[in-house]
Amino acid sequence: MAHASSVIPELPDDLDGGTAVPLGAHATSRWMWPLEGLSAALMLAIIGLLLGGVVSRYMFSSPIDWIDEVVSIAFIWLAMSGAAIAMQRNEHLRLTLFVDMLPERLRTFVQALSLVCVATFLLALIGPAIEHAREEWFVVTPTLGLPNVVRVAAIVFGVALMLLIVLIHALRTVRWPQLLAAVVLVAGVAMLCLGLKPQWMQLGLLNLVIFLVGVVALSLAAGVPIAFCFGLGVMSFLAFSSDVPLVVVVGRMDEGMANFVLVSVPIFVMLGCVLDATGMGKAIVDFLASLIGHVKAGMSYVLLGSLFIVSGISGSKVSDMATVAPALFPEMKRRGNKPPEMIALLATGAAMADTVPPSIVLIVLGSVAGVSIAGLFQAGFFVAMVLLGALLVLARWKARHEQTEGARRPTAALIGRLLVIAAPALVLPFLIRSAVGGGVATATEVSTIAVLYALLVGQVLYGGIGLRKIYAMLVETAALSGAILLILGTASAMAWAITQSGVVQHLSVFLTTLPGGWIAFMGVTIVVFLILGCLLEGLPAVLLLAPIMFPIAKKLGINDIHYSMVVVTAMNVGLMMPPIGVGFYIACRIGDAKPDDVIAAIWPYLVALLVGVVVIAAVPGVSTFAL
Incomplete structure (x- = not known):
């Protein structure tokens, strides 16, 4: 099994010192x-x-x-x-x-x-x-x-x-x-x-x-x-x-x-912890469930919609899945959804939502490749909507035999009450996107404002967080950020070594002379990042190849924002691809299912995402029209 830095590892019971055990088992x-x-x-x-x-x-x-x-x-x-x-x-x-x-x-x-x-x-x-x-x-x-x-x-x-x-x-x-x-x-x-x-x-x-x-x-x-x-x-x-x-x-x-831009990474990680601890994410899920949960495929719509919105607050796929799954899976099971299908939708939905601001991957990519983070945030929202549409269509077709007779339509009063509860949480992702995208504040400045907002709103409206819990979140944020940034540092050294060797120049000549021009280069990009997304997880793949691939894309006349969206979406699909993709195993663990049972169920959703990636790659306007 593959472990991610933000996931608590499964530890052996026997720690008698006789066998090598994972570091941190004590x-x-x-x-x-x-x-x-x-x-x-x-x-x-x-x-x-x-x-x-x-x-x-x-x-x-x-x-x-x-x-x-x-x-x-x-x-x-x-x-x-x-x-x-x-x-x-x-x-x-x-x-x-x-x-x-x-x-x-x-x-x-x-x-x-x-x-x-x-x-x-x-x-x-x-x-x-x-x-x-x-x-x-x-x-x-x-x-x-x-x-x-x-x-x-x-x-x-x-x-x-x-x-x-x-x-x-x-x-x-x-x-x-x-x-x-x-x-x-x-x-x-x-x-x-x-x-x-x-x-x-x-x-x-x-x-x-x-x-x-x-x-x-x-x-x-x-x-x-x-x-x-x-x-x-x-x-x-x-x-x-x-x-x-x-x-x-x-x-x-x-x-x-x-790079000073990277300071926003631990702060957005902290924001995700606050989201989980206050229940702001659950409030959003409950509101969406009351709005559309009673229709056929409604709970699938709620799951995908919740991931889309919650991702705009936390910036973390693991946090998104851990927030949404416990709130929705019981009702989805009651309606006849099978656990493998639910986890497949959870995993691919999290991959879809990783371009929604404030995505940590987008922040790091902007820092490494010298791309406007405001532009990435603007484009990421619409790119995610393309992938969301592909998953919604497939989810509706999959749910054609779903039993919804027992699902009651909530009253307008209940929907209104849940909207009032969720409204402060719903404001946050749009606040982040509009502030950064509109040039009002930098990603780092917005991250600090968002943390303060979430803490105050959580304290007043969502039950608050104790000091001991806040301390634990601060330490967890430091650990996760340290793991991310150490990868960034060593990957930067490796990318420098590759660049200094001169191989980039040879690679550039080869890729810029491929039959088919920029379209062929986009195809190579999708394949490369699908594979690296499986093996290395998102950030390492970006850090390693961004300094190499982006200059080539620029030579071919490809817009930086457009290319960034192709890289991130292809990488996210690879992250969820079995049998190696790290995100696939994280989703299985959160959903408490065996990976062997989920493998067959996830492929149709991955194909739907790949169709979306091809559309994003072939139609630059999807990424650039809002700039």
Whole structure:
């Protein structure tokens, strides 16, 4: 099974130390509590500072220049401390499908090998991280005049702490013979590759296939977290086939995580947590159910409509599915819907809704590819409507034999009451989209306003959230954001290595001369991102290929917004495609069904989405008419 960073992993009952178990299987250690407290404090500081900046700028026309600098420093510390918490909790995204297929004895050795690979990468990174921090000592921030080492020291801190966590976990959970064998194997392979460095350097571009494809693929199959798969690939490529110093890896990671736009990622993650905790999402679901739930295929319409609207609040597919499924599945079962069909609709509906603002994938894509986030938000809403239409048509055809005799039409008074309850929640996604799309505020500014709005509305109208729950949400936000941003950093380093190798120029010549021009390139794009969406989940696929594919698309005259929509929608379909797609397994877990039972049911919905993707790719106006 594939685990996502935001999904609590299934943990074994036997933790006696005799078998290698997933990292984070133990309860949170007391020594991690200060780190969790630091992460929560950093998260609060970032939100508070950004809100203060918005108020000062828009209410008093007096911008505070130093806020962005302080936020950028707090942000990198949040990312690295969150990555360490995610490491302890086993919340880094990984693929365990192939490991789970192995016999038990071999599986435990591969798990031990995975831990050693992670530790090797972190150990090799400490020296370059310290060197990078020394270099940044002489760089000062423009407003406060602080040495930049105050910010980049967070990378040294995070790497060292993650290494300590991995080592403690390995010593506690792995049998000594297995651990020693894994260490000897990794050390032996590293020494052999280092001895063959002159031969590697003569292979030229073939090293890309060996290290940036082969090493990454083997690490991925062994269950190494995706961020570390990328890191191992680029580090081995530079160390064994070039004379480029490894400090470059740290520099690329730093640059990948430094974009100020990315500050909105943890804040929108926090917004999703608030949505779940307050019940705002459930209020929307209840209102839609009262409005159209009584008609044939009505509950399917409600499920898709709820995902469409709720996605515009949370920005997270997992949060969307976890909010909608418990509220609708009981009634859908009563009407004769089979669980596999329900979960198939849930999974593909979540994929459809991932372009609805404020999609975290769109924010990251805009940051990496240099595309207007406001434009992406404008286009994403209409693109999602095309995919929604395809799913609605199929859902109606599927429900032609649905039994609705027992479904009562709610009274107007009940619908009105539910509308009043849901209205504050319904306003939020349109507030986010209109503010960013209209240029009133940036995605980062809107994210802070949305969190404050959701907290106040939730406190007054939806029962509120206790302080202990808020603290837990802050820590969870830090962990998830750290996992996302570490992938972003290592993927940025890997993308830089690919670009510097010159292969992009060769690829550009090949793709720009394909028979069929831009249409053929769009077809290649759909296939590539379908495959990568299956293997790497959304963000890693975007981070890895966006710097490579977007310049080629621009050469062919393809609009950046149009191409972005094709990339994201194809990737989301791949995310839900069995037998590898991570999102497919998340949906099965939320719906409490066996993946084997859902596989057959999901394919018609995936085909419907693919038809929508082809329409979006072939008709640029779908993405650009609202710009």
